[in-house]
Amino acid sequence: MELDDADILHVARLARLQLTAAEVEPVRRDLNRVLEYVQTLHQLNLDNIEPTMHVSGLRAILRNDSVQPSLTVEEALRNAPEVREAMFVVPRIMGEGGEDE
Amino acid sequence: MSASFEVIIGLEVHVELKTASKLFCGCSTTFGAAPNSQTCPVCLGMPGVLPVLNQEAIRMACLSALALHCQVRPVSKFDRKQYFYPDLPKAYQISQYDQPLAEFGWVSVRPAGGDVKKVGIRRIHVEEDAGKLNHLGQRLGDAVGSLVDLNRAGVPLIEIVSEPDLRSAEEARLYLTELRATLSYLDVSDLRMEEGSMRCDANVSLRPVGYAGSVEDLPRVEIKNVNSIRNVQRGIEYEIERQRELLVHGERIVKETRGFDDATGQTYSQRSKEEANDYRYFPEPDLPPLVLDVSWIEDLRRNLPELPDAIRQSLVARGIPSKDAEVLVLDREAYEYWNAARSLYADERTLVNWMLSDVLRVLNLRNESFSQASVGPRALVELLTLIDQGTLSGRMAKEVLEAMFATQKSAADIVKERGLSQITDVAAVGAVVESVLTSHPAVVADYLSGKEKALAYLVGQVMKATRGQAKPDLVNRLLIEGIARESNPTR
Numbered sequence: 001m002e003l004d005d006a007d008i009l010h011v012a013r014l015a016r017l018q019l020t021a022a023e024v025e026p027v028r029r030d031l032n033r034v035l036e037y038v039q040t041l042h043q044l045n046l047d048n049i050e051p052t053m054h055v056s057g058l059r060a061i062l063r064n065d066s067v068q069p070s071l072t073v074e075e076a077l078r079n080a081p082e083v084r085e086a087m088f089v090v091p092r093i094m095g096e097g098g099e100d101e
Numbered sequence: 102m103s104a105s106f107e108v109i110i111g112l113e114v115h116v117e118l119k120t121a122s123k124l125f126c127g128c129s130t131t132f133g134a135a136p137n138s139q140t141c142p143v144c145l146g147m148p149g150v151l152p153v154l155n156q157e158a159i160r161m162a163c164l165s166a167l168a169l170h171c172q173v174r175p176v177s178k179f180d181r182k183q184y185f186y187p188d189l190p191k192a193y194q195i196s197q198y199d200q201p202l203a204e205f206g207w208v209s210v211r212p213a214g215g216d217v218k219k220v221g222i223r224r225i226h227v228e229e230d231a232g233k234l235n236h237l238g239q240r241l242g243d244a245v246g247s248l249v250d251l252n253r254a255g256v257p258l259i260e261i262v263s264e265p266d267l268r269s270a271e272e273a274r275l276y277l278t279e280l281r282a283t284l285s286y287l288d289v290s291d292l293r294m295e296e297g298s299m300r301c302d303a304n305v306s307l308r309p310v311g312y313a314g315s316v317e318d319l320p321r322v323e324i325k326n327v328n329s330i331r332n333v334q335r336g337i338e339y340e341i342e343r344q345r346e347l348l349v350h351g352e353r354i355v356k357e358t359r360g361f362d363d364a365t366g367q368t369y370s371q372r373s374k375e376e377a378n379d380y381r382y383f384p385e386p387d388l389p390p391l392v393l394d395v396s397w398i399e400d401l402r403r404n405l406p407e408l409p410d411a412i413r414q415s416l417v418a419r420g421i422p423s424k425d426a427e428v429l430v431l432d433r434e435a436y437e438y439w440n441a442a443r444s445l446y447a448d449e450r451t452l453v454n455w456m457l458s459d460v461l462r463v464l465n466l467r468n469e470s471f472s473q474a475s476v477g478p479r480a481l482v483e484l485l486t487l488i489d490q491g492t493l494s495g496r497m498a499k500e501v502l503e504a505m506f507a508t509q510k511s512a513a514d515i516v517k518e519r520g521l522s523q524i525t526d527v528a529a530v531g532a533v534v535e536s537v538l539t540s541h542p543a544v545v546a547d548y549l550s551g552k553e554k555a556l557a558y559l560v561g562q563v564m565k566a567t568r569g570q571a572k573p574d575l576v577n578r579l580l581i582e583g584i585a586r587e588s589n590p591t592r
Contacts, residue, residue, distance in 0.1 A: 014379055016185060053178050053200075058389035065120045065157035068127025068141075076140045076251070086136045087235065087248035090187040 003032055106307035106348060108341055109316055110267035112333075114280060115258050116290045117230060117298040118161045124229045124257035125152030125195065132296060136250040144229075144255035146190030151387050158227065158257035159391065160401070161289040162202055165259055166225045167402045168283050171206030176392050177226075179385040187249050188231040196260075198382040201226035202391070208263075208283070209410065210275035220276050221264030230256040233297075253297075265304070265316050270337035277301060277330045278431060282409050285433040294329050301333050302326065305340045307348060320354040324368055327361045336361035340368050412436065425453045434471035435461075442478035446485060455485060459499055463506050476505045484512040491525050492516060494573050525572045527579070530563070533571065534579040537562045538587065549588055556580060 003011075008028045012019045019027060070076075073086050082089035123130055126143035143150045166173050180198035206222035232251040261280065267273050281292050281299065291298040306319040322344065324336045339361075344354050359368040407415075409430045416426035429436045439456060443449050456471075460481060464474055476484075484502060487493045493501060493516065504515045516522055524530055537559055538545055548555035556577075563576045 010379075014183075014381065053176075053390045054384060054388075055386070056389050059392040060154050060389050062156035062159065063127075063153045065122050065155050066127065067122045067129045070128045070139050070141050071145075073135065073137050076137045076145060084248055086138075087250050088137075088187075090234075090247050090249055092246050093187065093234075093236075 001035065003028055003035065105310050106345060107310060108268050109265045109306045109308050109319065110269075110273050110337060111265035111304045112263045112267065112273060112276060113302040113304070114261045114263075114277070115230075115300040115302075116165070116261065116284060116292065118158050118257040118259065119288075119290050119298075120155055120157045120161065120257055122155060123255035124155050124158050124227070125255055128252075128255065130256045132291075132298070134252055136248075137252060139252040140254070144190070145251060146192075146254075152195060152385075154388065154391065155257060159202075159393075161287070162225065162227045162257075162259045163393070163398060163401055164287050164405070165261075165284055165289055166203030166206065167398070168287055168405055168408055169206040169208060169222055169225070169261070169280070171203035171222060171225055173203045173393065173398050174200060175395055175398070176200070176390050177202045178390045179227075179388045180382045181385050182228075182380045182382055184380060186231070187247060188234050188251075188254070190232070190251060190254060194228060194231065195385055195388070196228035196382075197226035200390075202259075208276055208279050210272055210279055212269075212272060212275065218266075218272070220266045220272070223262045223264050225259055225261050228258050228260060230254065230258050265306075270334045270341065273303060273337055274330055274334040277333060279409065281330070282431045282433070286406050286408055294327075297328075300326055301330075303333055303337050303340075305337055305344070306354070307341070307344045309348070320356045322354065322356070322368075323358045324361055325358050325371065328363075332361055332363060335366050336368055339366055343368065419449055421449060421453055425457055428457055429453070432471065438471040438474065438478055442482055445479060445482040448485075448489075451485065452482075455481065459502055463503060467506060475509055476502065480505060480511060487512050487516065491572065492522055494523050494569075496573070497521055497523060497569060500569075521570065523572050524567055524570045525575060527575065530567070530571045530575050531579050531583075533563050533566050534576065534583050537566065538580070538583050545584055545587065548584060 005024050005028060008024050008031065009019070011031075012027075077083050077086065077088065080088045117130075120130060122128060123144055126141050128139045128141050128144055131139065143152060163173050177197060178200045179195050181193040182196045182198070183193045185192055201224045203225040204223065206225070207219040208222065209217050209219050211217050230253050232249050232254040235248040235250065237246045237248065263276065267276060284290055285292055293299065294301070303324045304321050305324065306316070306321045308316065308319055312319070322340055324333075324340060327333045327336050340359070347354055355370075358371045360371045361368050412430050413423075413426055416429060417423055421429070429439055435456065439453065442452055442456070446452050460471075460474070460476065463476075464470065467475070469475065481502075484493075484498055484505065487501075488495060488498050493512075498512075501512050501515050501521065504510070504519075505512060508515070510518075541559065541562065544555045544558055548559070559580050560573070560576050563571055563580070564573075
């Protein structure tokens, strides 16, 4: 499968990357090369091999439902560019071409 | 003649599990704490942290799945659902995608006058909640910005996805009511829609009669995050009519997400979903698969509490009218109140009558629920016992009940204080009856000429004279006997 420009723009949008027109072509070339490399896996014979769910081979380790101390509000907000009423301030969400989930 | 359509509804219900700590970290889940006071590097999405699953969340999720007749998978896994939104600090939500915790369940609904209908549950999966956004503006659309509180980020949720089996807004209401009642008996969630501990998204589409394709391919509108069961019903009702209008006029339904405006009862467009969601799920590398012992699952199943269907059956078998049984089943607190009271009082029907008429009326006035009722089961039974002993008439007892709520005193104390004992002495009541008959000859004549209502007036006069304390059936009997004697003195 080969990615075209439309695929590149779609993936870029999902990742919030703004590609200039000049950047699309080299990115497409590089990504296709990566995919091509991964295709090597198709050469393996995977008959009778269970799909891998997780590389560790472990089972989930569960913890008891006990409350541990949280950060202070000051610590939690320390990296925020803008704070108001002890909350993180974020810019307007809807509109401006960025209507997303 | 307009084209006809069949309504297709599927519901996605998110339920917050009431664990003490979050799904993947030890932060408290207490509702209403100061903003951002219950966060840590894990739920803030700091780099380099690792999630560790909360055992109690898994237990509660399994219990819910079993109560909803689902099959719990012995092996399930967690996946990352990627999207950008400010309430999601990691830019992905840890959820379950292709191997959810449980599948293939059902909820039974009982449409009025119809047969019991099983509504399928496609899947139940475990995931983390997002934070809470407070928009700076009336609506998301015109907000200039938002404030983010991450206390809720990482609180455990189960998402219960129904099959598109519902055919009306009323069926959707019944499904939600039954689902909530079932979960209420498990003690796994507060289930408060107004606080967001239970949330519902409704997918609504109309299928033209004769349409042969898959339901999944119909243009579907999702009504998001409505804050009460009543409003889910209203939103669906509005949406059905809106879509019908469009289709009848040959217009197209746009696949989109819509909000619900409580004030107008209308849905409004929030965002278009024309472009398919592209969440790029992939297995969560930080969490190995969840493997559950089959014996542990079976143990949970064996220890499920009594659930609505069984409770309904046992109530009706005890002679409780099905309408009353329904009220008790759907309100766990009422059912527990009843259970406590019936262990002290034999006449279960009388008990239910009092609970669901008089007690419920006062509770509503006082904005109390059965679990916090100022007059508990034992106090109510004491009151009913006074009626049975003849100390109080039913009417006096209603008055005493209100006084019990207001003063927290026992029925016996109120009777004593107010000198309220019912007058059952034949001679005492008889004397009053005689005087009422003597002073109302015209009314007596009316009664004798066939006006049945005249008797009620005379009863009222006796009651008034005795401050409501004369035993009503005794008053009736003595009046009729008295009139008979006067009109037929020769006998």
